[in-house]
Amino acid sequence: MSRVRFGAYLLLLAFVLIITGCSNDPGEKTANAAGKKTTGLSADEISNEAFKDQFPLQYNSYMKNKKMEDTKYNGSVKRSKYDPDKEPLLPILFNGYGFATEYNEDRGHVYALEDIRNVKRITDKSVGSCYTCKSTAVPQMIEEMGDDYWGANFNQVIWPKGEEMGHSPIGCSDCHDPKTMDLRVTRPSFYKALEAKGVDTSNPTKNDMRTYVCGQCHDEYYFAASNSEVIYPWTKGFKPEDMYEYYNTIAKENGFEKDWVSNISGTPMLKSQHPEFETHSSGTHGKAGVSCADCHMPYERVDGKKKISSHWWTSPLKTMQTSCGQCHGDRDLDKLKDRVLEIQEANVSALHDAQNVSTSAHYYVNKMITSGVDQAKIKEAQEFVRQGQWFWDIIAAENSSGFHNPQGSMDSLRISIERSNKAIQIATAELVKKGVNLEELTNEIEKAKQAVFDEKVNEKKKDAAVNSYFPAQAPVVPAPPKK
Ligand code: HEC
Ligand code: HEC
Ligand code: HEC
Ligand code: HEC
Known part of the structure; x- marks a missing residue:
């Protein structure tokens, strides 16, 4: 598409915004002090149903999120990520963490509350932060509870409070001011992180807002060591290598080193979340100023x-x-569309290669530990295992199968394979010195992968990943239910 056409598109967009902005919505009956039409709804309205009468068209469109229909690589059917055609090695790669117990594909916004309530990753230790991207009650809760919100107990405090407040799953008030229907960002961590990066958030353009309302939830994050606050690791940049550097420096200095310890390799690991905002922003469309809403709304x-x-x-x-x-x-x-599918096919195929090497790397390090290899060498290999996994997970957790940034995703997967291989190289050199039979080792690795693949019960797959040849290395820690 030429620049000319894109310019024409922006003009058209401005025009559409003007006409829709002046539309005679039945709801826009009362006028506020500034002369702006208002809905008459309370500023604290959090129920989707309250908007239904005034905005039936948008409400009905919203209800379409109930539909469940898959595309070749994505879509809205509730499915396990462990399915053979998805990522069957995950119960090994997340071993020791809740993501090895249950991990599903994302689906429509209307299911957000139901899905967080039912996922087996939620335990009696889970915190409020897990609820942050799911419910319309969150902004008010943060206002009321302040920083106590983040670390409050999910089952005992947060969920009952949300129910009492009449929460809806991701809804109108999350993106719109209920009085004026202006777009707004309701998750404070988002602007906080952009500001830390030097972005001025005081006066975002309309086009920015068409990405920001989505960016407030669809990004990589971690829970602060001190109070479980949701934090986006962006000060070094949006690329996987920038965020990795952030984790290995700033996050560590602030007491956050890992999400969990791998039960296979004993490595302190990072878990990536859905970085659609970061990936899109550094991709072709994001750089050209195309917003999430342009394609998704x-x-x-x-x-x-x-x-x-x-x-x-x-x-x-x-x-x-x-x-x-x-x-x-x-x-x-x-x-x-064929072009999109080609991009996705190449990405998913590289992703599977990266996961396969990453899995082997964990088992090589397991063998280093059980063969009594020098601690310093084990640590060296573990750092590469950590990197190898980070660089595929940040792509695997992203939901577009490469489309939002085809080149950037392939780059990350390439780095992943390189780092995991580095871990295997270090391990091999040490294992040879210890006289370990490498052929037997590689056979055992294939057997373990096959055992996980063959186990039909999803929750039991993680148990098939360890055996007498590859004994468990770390106590199992329940995970907060990041999606
Ligand atoms: C708001 C305008 C806009 C929308 C909407 C948009 N694109 Fe693009 N697209 C662009 C721009 C600008 C480029 C940059 C490269 C160029 O000038 O061709 C681009 C480039 C691409 C490319 C890379 C060039 C190529 O041929 O390989 C693909 C593929 C693509 N778009 C697919 C899509 C698909 C699929 C959708 C819908 C899901 C979409 N685009 C929606 C503006 C848009
Ligand atoms: C140029 C068009 C375009 C833009 C801009 C865009 N996306 Fe996408 N998005 C796609 C396509 C195409 C897919 C792949 C869908 C598939 O495989 O069925 C996708 C997939 C997704 C998915 C997974 C959908 C599913 O079925 O599971 C999510 C979530 C998503 N995008 C969020 C975002 C967010 C958030 C932004 C902005 C930060 C964004 N997208 C910007 C085109 C776009
Ligand atoms: C995830 C964010 C999000 C949620 C949730 C959301 N909207 Fe919107 N809405 C938008 C965006 C983005 C636009 C486009 C605004 C623009 O470009 O000016 C929009 C536009 C609108 C408009 C202006 C007219 C139009 O169609 O462009 C109305 C009215 C509206 N939404 C009503 C609702 C109602 C009612 C709900 C709840 C059932 C809702 N919205 C939920 C993001 C959201
Ligand atoms: C309040 C947080 C929040 C906001 C705001 C938000 N999302 Fe989501 N989104 C989620 C969560 C959580 C899920 C997964 C829900 C599930 O699987 O139960 C999701 C799922 C999706 C999906 C997958 C749907 C499918 O069929 O698989 C798409 C696409 C998507 N969001 C796009 C967007 C876009 C575009 C915007 C902005 C206009 C946006 N989201 C704003 C939290 C949010």
Whole structure:
């Protein structure tokens, strides 16, 4: 697409915004002091249903998030990530952590509360921070409880309080001011992190907001060591290597070293979260100023004539005409879709390679430990295991299978394979000195992978990852339910 077309698109966008901005929504009846139309709803309204009468079109569109339908690599069906066609080695790679017990593909916003309530990663020790991206009650809770919110007990304090407040899953008030319907960011960690990076958040443009409302939840984060506060690791940049450097310096200095210790290799590990915001921002579309809403909330005609922003947040591959056609109207959309699938196929295939090497690296280090190799050498190999896993996990946890930044994702997977191989090299040199039979070792690794693959009960897969040849290395710690 040429710059000219993109410029024309921005003009068109401005025009659509002007007409929708002045639309005679029945709800815009009362005027506030500034002369701006308001809804008459309370500023504290958190129930989706309260918006239904005034905004039936957006509400009905929102209800489409119930639909469950998969695309080739993604989609909305509730499925385990351990499925053979997804990432069957995860119960080994997350061994010792809750993600080896249950880990599902993401699905529609309307399911957020149900899914957090049911996932087996939530335990009696889970904290409030786990609830942050799921419920409309969060902004008010943070206001009331201050920094006590983050570390409050999930089961005993946070969930009952949310129910009492009448929480909805991710809803209108999370992105809109209920009085004016202006877009807003409601998760304080987001602006805090952007400001720490030197971004001025006092006056974001409308186009920024069309990404920020999503960016407040769809990103990489960790829980602060001191009070479990949600923190985004961005001060060194958005790329996987920038965030890794942040974790190995600033986060460590502030007392956060790891999410858990691998039960296979004894390595202090990091778990990545869904970094859609970071990945998109450093990709082709993000750099060209395309917003999340451009693709995920295309304008559509409903009721025969009215134009609204789609509130069905799903795969844009289901709505190529409205999502992509607005800018790529000069291209054959079937071919454009094939191009997306090609990008994804290459990425997913490289991801599987990276996970495979990463898995082997964990087992090599397990063998170093049980063969009595020198501690310093084990630590050296563990640092490469940690890096190897980080650089694929940050891509695996991202939900577009490479599309949001095809080149950046491939780069990260390449680094992953290189680091995991480095760990294997260090281990091999030491194991040879100890007279370990390497052929037997590689056979045992393949057997362990196969055993995890063959175990049909998802929760038991993690147990198949350890055996008498590869004994468990660390106590199992329950994980907070990051998604
Ligand atoms: C240029 C268009 C485009 C932009 C901009 C874009 N996405 Fe996507 N997104 C896609 C495509 C294409 C997929 C892959 C869908 C598939 O595989 O079915 C996707 C996938 C996703 C998924 C997973 C969907 C699923 O079915 O599981 C999420 C979540 C997501 N994007 C969030 C975001 C967020 C948040 C932003 C902004 C930070 C963003 N996207 C920006 C096109 C876009
Ligand atoms: C995840 C964020 C998000 C949520 C949740 C959300 N919206 Fe929106 N909404 C947007 C964005 C982004 C726009 C586009 C605004 C723009 O570009 O000016 C929008 C636009 C609108 C508009 C303006 C007209 C239009 O269609 O563009 C209305 C009215 C609206 N939303 C109502 C609702 C209602 C009602 C709900 C709850 C059922 C809701 N929204 C939930 C992000 C959200
Ligand atoms: C308050 C936090 C929050 C906000 C704001 C938010 N999301 Fe989400 N989003 C989530 C969570 C949590 C899930 C996974 C829900 C589940 O699996 O139960 C999700 C899932 C998704 C999916 C996957 C749906 C599927 O069918 O698989 C897409 C696509 C998506 N979000 C896009 C967006 C876009 C685009 C925006 C901004 C307009 C946005 N989200 C704003 C938290 C949020
Ligand atoms: C708001 C405008 C906009 C939207 C919406 C948009 N794109 Fe793009 N797209 C661009 C721009 C700008 C580029 C940068 C490169 C260029 O000039 O061709 C680009 C580049 C691409 C490329 C890389 C070039 C290539 O041919 O390999 C692909 C693939 C692509 N877009 C697919 C999509 C898909 C699929 C969608 C819908 C899910 C989409 N785009 C939605 C503006 C957009």
